[in-house]
Amino acid sequence: MELEQIEGVGKATAERLRKAGIANVETLAVTPARELKEKAEYKDLESALRIVEAARAALGSNFVTAWEHWQMTQKRMRCTTGSRALNNLLGGGIETQAITELVGQYASGKTQLCLMLCVTAHLKPENGGFGGSVLIFDTEGTFSSERVHQIASQNGLNPEEILHNIIISRVYTSDHQMFLLDNAFEKCAEEKVKLVIVDSVISHFRGEFLGRETLAERQQKLNLYMHKLLRLAEILNLAVVVTNQAQSDPTPQYGSQMADRPAGGNILAHACNTRVWLKRGKEGKRVARVFDSPCLPEGECVFRITEKGIEDVEDEESIRIKQKPEKQQQEEKPITH
Ligand code: ADP
Ligand code: MG
Secondary structure, three states, rough: OOOHHHOOOOHHHHHHHHHHOOOOOHHHHHHOOHHHHOOOOOOOHHHHHHHHHHHOOOOOOOOOOOHHHHHHOOOEEEEOOOHHHHHHOOOOOOOOEEEEEEEEEOOOHHHHHHHHHHHHHOOHHHHHOOOOOEEEEEEOOOOOOOHHHHHHHHHOOHHHHHOOOOOEEEEOOOHHHHHHHHHHHHHHHHHOEEEEEEEOOOHHHHHHHHHHHHHHHHHHHHHHHHHHHHHHHHOOOOOOEEEEEEEHHHHOOOOOOEEEEEOHHHHHHHHOOEEEEEEEOOOEEEEEEEEEOOOOEEHHHEEEEOOOEEOOOOOHHHHHOOOOOOHHHHOOOOOOO
């Protein structure tokens, strides 16, 4: 929604807001007044607050009935991960209007799963995808178009078409990460993005905020970031997947299965709807465990990373037999199911 559509906002104010990185009403509505005062140089907090409230009123999102909420949840979609076992664990796949967190040690398969989702998100909904584009915020420089190309072609899909529909945004600092997210509202609407990936959400925050005394500031900033991500997911009915690093726990509880814990503390724990712990298993297999979910039971599954991306550990033959024959008539090949 254009800034000029807010009551009392003329061309000059809209321009000033845009210069401050607030591109549209959706972004303005989720910007804290204190931040807006600094960014757009408002003389006092009250005037900044007034315009944020006007943006919220323009969106009409202050009060909704439970029925409206129910209708919104009915629009939720799920996207396949390529593994039936992992989909089942996730209650059917990666969900829109929610943040899914992938956490694990180095080489546990977080980025590989993200790259797989870059491909599956493109599949039509009837084949288990979102039928939309992907926006990936790459903070570690690990995005690999070669790997996406490989996964797409190994699954009989058109790699060129898929690569055209993935927008890469290289992120250099935590400030840059915040700035890019503000601009994502407009970009995602324009490009019909159905999946936003942040790989990884935490690396710049951990790298820049060193020492105990900076922890509060870091967590505050991360909190704001996560809330904006969730708003993006809800407003545009898209799925958000973030990856998170594991950090060693200085005080592991007796009997605890995890000697490591997810970085980001309570902020990430509260902001993410589904948290998945990834671990390397035997013979190159990967173990995924859902923990800390408000609606999914805790559970584990095994999958593997292959040239085709993410697959079940069952052999190819058994998967083919389980597939419904009518699916073979569709021009677009589903990835496993
Ligand atoms: P991280 O959790 O650090 O993001 P990655 O997702 O980058 O980890 O996983 C890297 C691992 O993925 C490699 O160590 C390798 O085991 C596996 N892998 C990467 N590409 C392939 C491939 N083409 N075939 C099979 N396994 C692969
Ligand atoms: Mg990675």
